[in-house]
Amino acid sequence: MSDEESIHKEEKLDTNGGHTNEIVETNCNDSNDKNGSHDLTHDNNDNNDNSNNNTQDNTQESITESEAEEDEPPKLKYSRITQLPPNFFTKDPVSSCFFQDKFFIFATHSGIIHLCKSNFEPVRTFKAHRASVLSTFIDGQFFASGSIDGTVVIGSILDEKDIIAYDFQRPIHCIVLDSNFSNKRSFITGGMSGKIIYSSKNWLGKKTDYIIDQNNGPIVGLTIIDDLIIWMNDKGINVFHLANRSIIKILEKPKDSARNDLYWPRYTQPDPDRLIIAWSNYIWSLRISLKTSEDKQQDHQSPISSGMSKILPSTASISFRNIQEKKIEIEQIFKLNDLICGIASFKDDLWMVLTYNPPTNKKIFNNPDLKLINSMNGEIEFEEELGLKNVDNLGLNDFYLGFHIENIPKYFIISAKDGVLAQEFQINDRLNWYLEKEDYLRAFEISEHLVDFNKRLSYGIQYVDSLMKDNEWEKASEFLKILLPVNIEEDIEKSEEDITKSEEIISQWQTWSNIFINSNHVKELTNVLPQTDELSKEIYNNILLYWIVKDTAILRNLISEWDIEIYDFVKIELKLIKKQDLQNLDENIENSLIIIYNKSIQPIKAVKHLYNLKNDSIIEYCFNNHILQNFITELPEFIKLKFKNNEINTLSVDKLYDILDPVITIFIDLRLEILPQQIIEIFKNSNLQIINYFYLNKLKSIDNYLIYNFQNEIIQLYCEFNKDLLYDFLISNNNYNIEDTIKLCENNEYYKELIYLLGLIGENQKALNLVITKLNNPEMAFEYVLKLNDKEVWKKFITQSITRFNFLKILIEKSNESTYKFYDPITILTKLEEKINDGNEVVTDVEKLENEEILRNLKQSIIEFSKNNQLNKLIQQIILKLIYKQSQELSIFYKNKILKGIEVENES
Missing domain, CATH: 1.25.40 (Serine Threonine Protein Phosphatase 5, Tetratricopeptide repeat)
Structure with a gap:
């Protein structure tokens, strides 16, 4: 079994997304038992070690088999650390370690110090203390160690002659070097004495101690960030600012946490301004302000001189209030269910946490668990139990979690008797x-x-x-x-x-x-x-032939999407034509053929299939492909495709225009290719005169010359489809047959147009008679007669108006100097009076219901005419008086000029 298999023991990731730890309020109360002691057990016999290994190996094999069934690779991979001296972990258990960017330090319970580079290349190994080393520290140039025997050793990493030892007479739990140790030779220690001591050299080169804090229980943790000293004791987490020599923050430990002295804290600094402290089962995330400009000016001075420990009390910060105080902010506090023996920063806002569960009885000791915790919400996103060797009789303080980044992050899980390197499963590992x-x-x-x-x-x-x-x-x-x-x-x-x-x-x-x-x-x-044309055409042919049989809808989509060059379109065309059955028209096959003809630039072949599909855009298709002149005789049938159920004969002209206008526009655009004579004949013979109406009407507005020889056709179409356009056309054109047009107007009773045409051939009195008898329009009659300027016509008009009061009214109201040569309103009234006196019926041609109204209007017209005459007479008299007066003034002016004397100089 490999080391990695034995280390990777059991995964405990919650399938529901991970555990959620309790988020604790930032105002925590202290609850520590001050009378505890640090329990370190170092004696283990080889038999126990071997039996424990055998048990673990059997367990790892069964767990490894279950993991082999997992679908996802493990998150972490493990390997044992074997580069330390041979006695480490076995005969001389590790009691402390520290990991820095360039160098690592390991110390044992026998007082041995081992310095090595970050790749575990040894620097040197030597005995520095008489008993267990409880604390180690490296700043990249110097190392420091503190022992249970009360001694402190500080020296250069590379220069073995540069080393010094101090004896504090009490066990040293913690030691750190000042941030500027190379210049100031200052360091901080803490231990069972309960004192935090700042040690430095005075001007004589002797060590002097300044007690920062004391009498608050043993110091169980200590770290330094910039000029802030942070330690842990019965009061909780204490933050001391060296620049102003005062404690600026105390974070009390929650009352429900474990004993302070029994379980020592762990900490990591993921960012220059952030510190993560894990203590018992709590995690604090602290944001720390960086060094101010005033603080930087103090760097060359020792913040605590050699004499200050004897002269200044701990409240000496009063004289340094001008130095800005640092700020400590609590970002998060999480409470875990397990005790914590290590913490480090992981990727994606995660923390790697090493947790420890004390044994439930004296015989069963647990391996630590490695967890990945979300730093934003405290959820456990990954968890597995490690398989470290010889964990019997080991307590929380015997486990460490170190962190180092070179190319990839490395995590060092160190126990007194085993060391493991953990790395994230890299992409090559996953592969x-x-x-x-x-x-x-x-x-x-x-x-x-x-x-x-x-x-x-x-x-x-x-x-x-x-x-x-x-x-x-x-x-x-x-x-x-x-x-x-x-x-x-x-x-x-x-x-x-x-x-x-x-x-x-x-x-x-x-x-x-x-x-x-x-x-x-x-x-x-x-x-x-x-x-792609790089593949064989046969592949695409086989696919299309398959779909011709299976599903012509899919076939159509493929032919639409595929480039025609990638398959043999002639072969596919023949297959489609062979399959097509006009009795049971397959629209997909028809469309497929159309697409092929379009892509192969054979639009003439496509027209037949467009007609089979009753495509109402067939004319537009032919126009766009410049082939419409090939289908002139089919145009009426193409037009009919735009209508259903004989709608072309039932819809209104306006609706027909909306439908046919695009087609008419095409005919107009092609007027030099498909001549108007061809269009007119083809649609006239097809009984589609409405097309000719739209065509000629639009052609007239585009090019009037082209319709010069079609004026008779236009007149007929206007009479049939839009009589309102006829009159304007007649008066603006002259190349039409007047006699035929007159007959057409007479048959359709188009009197306005007929009057105009009669006027053209000199039938003025006949035209006037239509205005009077058919249109009964006195104003039109008056304007017509006035324009002719003919006495005979005026005479006829006046004669016919005598019996029509509405005509008499116009004659009286519109009389002026230009009409006096043809008639006198007084004379007309006299004639009217004569007819009345003769007892003749004057209004025989007027509707009886309108008689009274007409008579009233006539009476009013006569009154207005009379008023106008009197007004004209008055105006003329006033003008005459003005002329007389102006003439008199001019006469007097000239008379005075004549009578005026002239002065002559006497030359004598």
């Missing part, structure tokens, strides 16, 4: 795992940037093979589309490597297409086969 499990799909998915093209292609091919063995042809075809992408862009310059890949892909498609076709799985192949 090999999937290949071992014959999960070729996953192997293909993650291998894109890991292996070369051919290797990755082989994974995909093996996956396709497995699908076919399981009769999963549809899945196999869909995956082939992903596995064998075809680049159909022609203008891209390809490298030699790209050309080789393309050739291999085409070769694979050729092979797999034949496999699908020969296995009668054309359906699965159809939707994934790429369109």
Whole structure:
């Protein structure tokens, strides 16, 4: 059994998304038993070790077999640490360790110190203490260690002569070097004495101690960030700011947490301004402000001089209030169900936490669990039990979790008797795992940037093979589309490597297409086969021939989507024509033929099939393909396709226009190719005169010259379809037969047009008679007579008006100087009076119901006429007086000029 198999013991990930730990309020109360002691047990016999190993090995084998059935690879991989000195972990258990960017330090219960590089290359190993080393520290240049024998050793990592030891007379639990140790030679210690001591050298080179805090229980944890010293004791988590020499924060430990001195805290610093502290079963995430500009100016000075420990009390910060205080903010506090013996930062806002469960009885000791906890909500997202060796009689303080990043993160799980390196399962590891499990799909998915093209292609091919063995042809075809992408862009310059890949892909498609076709799985192949002329045309022919038999709807879609160059379209055309049965028209076959003819640029062949389908856009199709002149005689039938149930003979002209206007526009656009004479004859003979009406009417507005010889036809069409256009056409054109038009107007009783035509041939009195007798329009009659300026016509008009009060009314109201030469309103009234006195019936031609109204209107007209005459007379008199007055003034002016004397100078 491999080391990794024995280490990876049991996964406990919750299938419902992980456990959710309790989020604790940030205001925690202290609840520590101050009378505890640190329990360290170091004696283990070899027999127990061996029996424990055998038990663990058997357990690992059974668990490993269950894990082999898992679909997902493990999250972490493990390997045992074997690079430490031979006696470590076995005869000399590890009691402390510390991991830094460049160097690691390990210490044992016998007082041995081992320094090595981050790759475990040894630097040196030596005995530094007489008893267990409880604390170690490295800053990259110097190391420090503190022992249960009360001694502290500090030295250079690389210079073995640069080393010094101090004796504090009490067990040292914690030691850290000042952030600027290389200059100040200062360090901080804490232990069973309960004192946090800041030690430095005075100006004579002797060590002086300044007690930062004391009398609050043993110091069980200590770290330093910038110029902040953080330690843990019975009060909780204490934060001391060196620059102003004061405790700036105390975080009390919750009352329900375990004993302070029994379970020592662990901490990690994932970011320069963040500290994570795990203590008992609680985790604190703290945000710490970085060094201020004022603090940086103090760096060259020792914040606590050699004499200050004797002169200044702990409240000496009063004289340094000008230094800005650091800020400590609590981001999160989580409570776990288990005790914590290690914590480190993981990726994706996760923490790696090493947890410990004390034994329930003296004989059964538990391996620690490794958990990944979401730092945002405290949920456990991954959990598994480790399989460390010789865990009997080991307590929480005998386990450590170290962290180091070089190329990839490495996590070191260290116990007194075993060491394990844990790493996230990398993508190469995952690939090999999937290949071992014959999960070729996953192997293909993650291998894109890991292996070369051919290797990755082989994974995909093996996956396709497995699908076919399981009769999963549809899945196999869909995956082939992903596995064998075809680049159909022609203008891209390809490298030699790209050309080789393309050739291999085409070769694979050729092979797999034949496999699908020969296995009668054309359906699965159809939707994934790429369109490229690099594949054999026979493949595409076989697919189309298959669908001609199976499903012509799918056939139609394929012919629509596929480029016509990739298959033998002549062969497919003949097959379709042979299959087509006009008795049972298959629209899909007809459409397929149309598509083929369109793509092969044979639109004339497509027209027949468009007509079979009753396609109402057939004329537009012919126009767009410039072939309409080939189907002139079929135009009436093509037009009828736009209507159902003889609608062309029943719909209104306006609705017909909406439907036919696009077609008429086409005829107009082709007027030089399909002559108007052809259009008019073909639709006249087909009894579709409405087409000619729309055509000639639009042609007239486009090019009036073209309708010059069709004016008689236009007049007939206007009479049939739109009489409102006739009059304007008659007065604006002259190339039509007047006699025939007069007869047409007489037959249809188009009097307005007839009056105009009679006027053209000099039949003015006949025309006037129509206005009076047929139209009964006095105003029109008056304007007509006024325009003719003919006395005979005026005489006839006045004679006929005598018996019509509405005509008399117009004559009286419209009389003016221009009409006086033809009639005098007074004379007309006199004649009217004579007729009345003769007792003749004046209104015989007027409806009796209108008589009274007409007489009233006539009376009013006479009054208005009279008023106008009197007004004209008055105006003329006023004007005459003005002329007289102006003449008199001019006469007097000139008279005075004449009578005025002239002064003459005397020359004598």
